[in-house]
Amino acid sequence: MKLILTSLLLGLLAGFSASAAELNVYSHRHYDSDAVLFDRFTKETGIKVNVVKGSADQLIQRLISEGKNSPADVLLTVDAGRLHRAKEAGILQPVQSKKLRQNVPASMSDPQGHWYGMTVRARVLVYSKERVKPSELTTYEDLAKPSWRGRIAVRSSSNIYNQSLLASIIAANGPDKALSWAKAVRKNMVRAPRGSDRDQARAVAAGLADVAIMNTYYLGILANSEVAEDREVAKKVSVFFPNQKGRGAHVNVSGGGVTSSSKNKKEAIQFLEFLTSPKSQNTFGEQSYEYPVKIEANRSELLESWGPFKADKVNLSILGSKNSEAVKIFDRAGWE
Amino acid sequence: MISLLSSPKTLFRNLGREFRFKLNVWTLSALVLGLLVFIPMAEVLWQLTDPAENWEHLKETVLGRYLKDSLILVAGTVFLSVAAGVSCAWLVTCCEFPGRKLFEWALVLPLAVPTFIAAYAYFDLLDMLTPLLIWVRINVGPDEMIFLSDFLVYPVTALVMASVLYPYVYLLARASFSRQGGQMIEAAQTLGYNPKSIFFRVALPLARPSIVAGASLVIMETLNDYGAVKHFGLSTFTIGIFRTWFALNDMAGALRLAAMLMLFILFLLFLERILRSGAKFDEVKNAIRPFRRYRLSVGGSILAILCCLLPLAFGFIVPLSRLCLWAGATYEKILDSTFVNLVTNSLSLAACSSVLIVAFATFLAFVGRYYRSAGVHASNRLAILGYSVPGAVVAMGILLVAGQLNVTFDVLLTGSILTLILAYLIRFLAVAWQPIDSGMEKNCDRLNEASKSLKSSAISSLVKINLPLIRSSMWAAALLVFVDTMKELPLTLILRPTNFETLSTRTFDLTSQAQIPESSVPAICIILVVVFPVIWLNRKMEARR
Numbered sequence: 050m051k052l053i054l055t056s057l058l059l060g061l062l063a064g065f066s067a068s069a070a071e072l073n074v075y076s077h078r079h080y081d082s083d084a085v086l087f088d089r090f091t092k093e094t095g096i097k098v099n100v101v102k103g104s105a106d107q108l109i110q111r112l113i114s115e116g117k118n119s120p121a122d123v124l125l126t127v128d129a130g131r132l133h134r135a136k137e138a139g140i141l142q143p144v145q146s147k148k149l150r151q152n153v154p155a156s157m158s159d160p161q162g163h164w165y166g167m168t169v170r171a172r173v174l175v176y177s178k179e180r181v182k183p184s185e186l187t188t189y190e191d192l193a194k195p196s197w198r199g200r201i202a203v204r205s206s207s208n209i210y211n212q213s214l215l216a217s218i219i220a221a222n223g224p225d226k227a228l229s230w231a232k233a234v235r236k237n238m239v240r241a242p243r244g245s246d247r248d249q250a251r252a253v254a255a256g257l258a259d260v261a262i263m264n265t266y267y268l269g270i271l272a273n274s275e276v277a278e279d280r281e282v283a284k285k286v287s288v289f290f291p292n293q294k295g296r297g298a299h300v301n302v303s304g305g306g307v308t309s310s311s312k313n314k315k316e317a318i319q320f321l322e323f324l325t326s327p328k329s330q331n332t333f334g335e336q337s338y339e340y341p342v343k344i345e346a347n348r349s350e351l352l353e354s355w356g357p358f359k360a361d362k363v364n365l366s367i368l369g370s371k372n373s374e375a376v377k378i379f380d381r382a383g384w385e
Numbered sequence: 386m387i388s389l390l391s392s393p394k395t396l397f398r399n400l401g402r403e404f405r406f407k408l409n410v411w412t413l414s415a416l417v418l419g420l421l422v423f424i425p426m427a428e429v430l431w432q433l434t435d436p437a438e439n440w441e442h443l444k445e446t447v448l449g450r451y452l453k454d455s456l457i458l459v460a461g462t463v464f465l466s467v468a469a470g471v472s473c474a475w476l477v478t479c480c481e482f483p484g485r486k487l488f489e490w491a492l493v494l495p496l497a498v499p500t501f502i503a504a505y506a507y508f509d510l511l512d513m514l515t516p517l518l519i520w521v522r523i524n525v526g527p528d529e530m531i532f533l534s535d536f537l538v539y540p541v542t543a544l545v546m547a548s549v550l551y552p553y554v555y556l557l558a559r560a561s562f563s564r565q566g567g568q569m570i571e572a573a574q575t576l577g578y579n580p581k582s583i584f585f586r587v588a589l590p591l592a593r594p595s596i597v598a599g600a601s602l603v604i605m606e607t608l609n610d611y612g613a614v615k616h617f618g619l620s621t622f623t624i625g626i627f628r629t630w631f632a633l634n635d636m637a638g639a640l641r642l643a644a645m646l647m648l649f650i651l652f653l654l655f656l657e658r659i660l661r662s663g664a665k666f667d668e669v670k671n672a673i674r675p676f677r678r679y680r681l682s683v684g685g686s687i688l689a690i691l692c693c694l695l696p697l698a699f700g701f702i703v704p705l706s707r708l709c710l711w712a713g714a715t716y717e718k719i720l721d722s723t724f725v726n727l728v729t730n731s732l733s734l735a736a737c738s739s740v741l742i743v744a745f746a747t748f749l750a751f752v753g754r755y756y757r758s759a760g761v762h763a764s765n766r767l768a769i770l771g772y773s774v775p776g777a778v779v780a781m782g783i784l785l786v787a788g789q790l791n792v793t794f795d796v797l798l799t800g801s802i803l804t805l806i807l808a809y810l811i812r813f814l815a816v817a818w819q820p821i822d823s824g825m826e827k828n829c830d831r832l833n834e835a836s837k838s839l840k841s842s843a844i845s846s847l848v849k850i851n852l853p854l855i856r857s858s859m860w861a862a863a864l865l866v867f868v869d870t871m872k873e874l875p876l877t878l879i880l881r882p883t884n885f886e887t888l889s890t891r892t893f894d895l896t897s898q899a900q901i902p903e904s905s906v907p908a909i910c911i912i913l914v915v916v917f918p919v920i921w922l923n924r925k926m927e928a929r930r
Contacts, residue, residue: 079894079897079898080898101882102894103879104631104878104897106627106631107878110630110631110636110784110879111784111879113788114784114785114787114788114791116791116792118791134634198527199522199527199528199530199531205618207624207627207628207632209632212632238531239530239531239534240518240531240534240535241534241535241538241618242618243511243538243616243617243618244616244618245899247899248512252512255512255515256515256519257515257518257519372634373633373634376628376632376633377439377442377446377633380443380446380447383446385450385618
């Protein structure tokens with residue numbers, strides 16, 4: 050009650066304000082790894098980290114509406130498409146730092162430094178060990194063939210991971226081919242798209258679908274779940290990295306940038322440097338099963354067990370610039 | 386609504402008449418406050434005049450799908466809710482069978498379960514049908530399986546929604562049946578009607594307005610839902626709004642969709658009014674003597690018990706037991722020192738909002754009734770529209786207004802508790818306004834006239850006559866707001882301050898990380914906190930007969 054009253058007053062007077070030794074982070078990431086790392090950051094630097102969790106879209110909208118009065122210093126989110134959208138909306142400022150340039154490969158960050166990648170995830174094919182031979186699988190494009198009719202599980206196109214995947218296909222093959230691909234894959238789906246990436250793996254394990262399009266780390270989450278059924282799911286399926294003879298498997302990042310409104314720019318940069326430092330990077334692999342932003346630096350056993358792979362080298366900011374085109378193509382293809 | 390929808394000419398004439406005679410501090414402030422509450426929604430409606438860049442694209446590709454899914458879901462949910470609500474209401478009011486008294490109040494319990502929590506409690510309902518689908522694929526064919534799996538989504542989602550929304554119909558139908566009780570039904574009995582034809586030819590037609598009112602609440606709740614439809618993969622209007630807003634990054638298009646949804650709901654409300662107008666015959670005065678219920682045979686009793694048990698089990702017993710089962714396995718992980726904060730945050734937020742909203746509603750209703758002012762009446766009608774619009778749309782409107790204020794006056798409104806409470810005010814004003822306004826209509830209108838003729842001031846009429854007489858309505862209003870605020874999700878999610886979490890946002894956060902078992906602990910807390918006011922409100926409704 051007291052808290053409410055105080056906040057009421059604060060809200061009346063000046064909104065939210067933070068003292069110098071605090072960082073306000075708007076984060077879409079909800080992984081245990083982040084809490085661990087934020088704590089470590091506070092211990093090392095004495096800078097307190099306040100987190101507002103929310104869906105990225107809502108946080109971006111909120112930053113736009115708060116404008117230069119926003120209390121936020123850092124925006125953390127998943128998917129380059131969203132980071133690009135945040136940049137376009139003018140809520141991120143360009144920052145340059147030698148450490149960040151060292152820690153993050155150029156293709157995994159914004160050319161002007163509005164955002165930097167923090168972890169990498171690959172969007173791959175996950176197939177049933179029982180019913181699919183790895184030799185049947187080749188490329189994303191191959192999933193459009195009639196032989197996959199009623200065998201594919203994939204989530205809704207409202208999800209940004211799918212949008213970025215399609216954006217990478219537009220970048221590689223052009224919009225017309227991307228449209229016919231999306232149409233054909235929608236036809237081949239075993240059911241109207243729903244649920245999370247994990248649910249697609251579950252559909253494969255349950256025998257409903259034969260192959261799912263999903264992000265790698267979800268398999269890690271399933272394999273390490275406390276729920277026995279989920280561990281069973283992980284045992285029944287396997288990872289296939291597509292397009293290895295061509296452009297490589299589609300990868301994406303989660304990352305962050307310093308907000309335009311930040312009053313603690315120095316600390317905010319320090320925070321991003323900390324998250325991308327080699328020491329922090331290993332925590333992601335262990336805790337949230339994501340690849341480090343330098344994929345080859347991976348030390349996680351589980352991730353190594355999926356084998357090395359060739360990643361699509363397209364600059365991730367392209368995924369952002371082709372995002373709305375991708376959404377419209379999904380709309381036209383009838384992929385809900 | 387009538388005054389809102391009357392022609393502009395009469396509206397202006399009324400306004401003119403009113404400004405000549407009734408302009409004073411009270412009416413003016415009520416007018417201003419009412420319109421202020423309406424502003425965010427007006428902002429949304431205003432978008433209809435603005436051509437959105439992607440509108441043609443939306444119209445060509447997805448608009449039809451949004452319409453189709455919304456209509457099918459609404460139809461299915463309303464059908465199931467009415468079937469369950471009306472039959473249970475009839476059984477507990479007009480038939481006698483073992484357990485009747487228990488069912489009479491227990492059947493309202495699902496009201497304590499928000500639709501998104503119901504969806505999580507039944508998160509695997511569709512997956513349970515996987516063996517059936519596989520069987521169809523093997524024995525019939527893949528195309529038939531795809532068709533079936535696409536089709537099954539609708540009945541399953543409608544079933545989950547209806548299982549927690551049917552109490553709206555049940556409550557209103559029950560009240561109507563028990564009002565008719567003594568007079569109409571016994572008259573029909575003496576005329577030699579059998580129970581079946583009494584139900585279909587007397588009770589049901591008489592209860593129609595109440596059933597329609599209950600059904601319209603079900604429709605609004607169905608269209609408001611985001612969590613459940615998202616979980617089951619339907620593309621309703623709310624989903625479309627979020628998709629256009631965030632995936633297409635087109636707020637104007639999203640607002641246009643929102644405005645269309647608002648118009649659609651306004652049309653429904655208008656329709657409901659027409660269906661109800663002239664149907665005052667439902668309002669038979671309270672039964673003079675208790676109605677003699679039909680004694681059911683053993684077989685009939687078993688059927689009646691099953692009929693009442695089914696919705697209760699689906700809407701409350703099964704979800705709550707599943708949640709409890711999960712909570713037993715996960716509570717150690719979830720119950721930490723921050724959890725107490727969630728509870729106090731939720732409770733104090735709901736309490737503050739209830740007080741503010743009830744005060745606000747009382748003031749607006751009082752001024753509207755006391756001064757019989759058409760202008761205030763119209764602005765009240767506009768102010769309570771927030772309840773008929775999905776929470777996400779209200780949040781959009783507020784963000785729009787807050788953004789403009791931020792640019793013009795350099796004040797930051799988002800992210801404070803005050804904004805959140807104001808948002809609740811906009812969304813839930815109607816919830817408090819309805820019982821208070823009807824309480825005043827029943828108890829105070831004539832006394833107010835008398836007190837006016839005795840030249841006593843408005844303030845003393847309010848304090849000495851109205852407030853004491855509508856005390857119980859105000860309590861009911863406060864509890865209703867409390868229940869709704871506790872259950873609220875989208876507004877809180879979008880507008881909450883930094884580091885501020887409530888039980889419902891924590892539930893959602895956990896489920897969005899696919900930690901459905903973990904989310905059961907805060908979900909149960911919401912249900913437990915809400916269930917007592919729901920029972921109390923139900924008692925009050927029963928006592929009133």
